[in-house]
Amino acid sequence: GESVGLHLPTLSVQEGDNSIINCAYSNSASDYFIWYKQESGKGPQFIIDIRSNMDKRQGQRVTVLLNKTVKHLSLQIAATQPGDSAVYFCAVRTGANNLFFGTGTRLTVIP
Amino acid sequence: EADIYQTPRYLVIGTGKKITLECSQTMGHDKMYWYQQDPGMELHLIHYSYGVNSTEKGDLSSESTVSRIRTEHFPLTLESARPSHTSQYLCASSETGGTEAFFGQGTRLTVV
Numbered sequence: 181g182e183s184v185g186l187h188l189p190t191l192s193v194q195e196g197d198n199s200i201i202n203c204a205y206s207n208s209a210s211d212y213f214i215w216y217k218q219e220s221g222k223g224p225q226f227i228i229d230i231r232s233n234m235d236k237r238q239g240q241r242v243t244v245l246l247n248k249t250v251k252h253l254s255l256q257i258a259a260t261q262p263g264d265s266a267v268y269f270c271a272v273r274t275g276a277n278n279l280f281f282g283t284g285t286r287l288t289v290i291p
Numbered sequence: 292e293a294d295i296y297q298t299p300r301y302l303v304i305g306t307g308k309k310i311t312l313e314c315s316q317t318m319g320h321d322k323m324y325w326y327q328q329d330p331g332m333e334l335h336l337i338h339y340s341y342g343v344n345s346t347e348k349g350d351l352s353s354e355s356t357v358s359r360i361r362t363e364h365f366p367l368t369l370e371s372a373r374p375s376h377t378s379q380y381l382c383a384s385s386e387t388g389g390t391e392a393f394f395g396q397g398t399r400l401t402v403v
Contacts, residue, residue: 189332212390223381223394224334267332278339279324279385279392280350284332 184272184282192288199257201285203270206251210272213246215255218267218284265289294318297382297395304372304402312367312398314382321387323365325357328379340365341387372402
């Protein structure tokens with residue numbers, strides 16, 4: 181089966197600093213890599229995705245980096261805000277178009 | 292705001308009871324999923340569907356069953372609930388070929 185894992189279960193950052201959340205995956209055949217954010221009491225919400233033929237994609241305050249050589253994915257959040265406090269998941273999409281999620285990283289922003 | 296709804300939000304039931312967790316979406320998505328989320332936060336895919344009359348088992352073995360008689364509706368049933376079924380259940384949908392899955396708020400099930 182798929183193996184998707186985040187490096188750290190928890191991460192604390194000072195408000196205004198940049199956050200980096202890392203993820204490792206096992207399946208080289210995954211065609212898309214996606215980041216989700218889950219706030220307390222809610223379901224996960226899509227943040228950004230990156231296709232397997234890219235190595236960087238930027239969104240609003242977020243950047244995703246993909247290193248296929250070492251099967252590593254990261255999410256960078258610029259100028260972290262209290263509203264960014266949540267659990268973050270990376271997910272991979274397989275050929276069957278199913279999404280497999282890893283364990284989450286709980287990001288806590290310290291005011 | 293995603294148009295996908297799960298009911299109930301919270302449910303406490305006794306061992307041996309049959310229960311159905313409801314999930315409905317109004318986006319016309321063909322692909323629907325059920326995930327089980329454990330206390331360690333990881334989401335495990337337990338069932339998915341490509342469309343009407345399509346149901347498949349996911350990566351995690353589950354004693355639950357699903358049905359897909361209508362595009363918008365994807366209920367999950369436990370014939371005989373056990374304490375080991377205590378968990379958070381999340382339903383999601385996506386367009387076929389899409390990477391963005393829309394999640395419901397989840398059903399937190401406790402079996403006593």
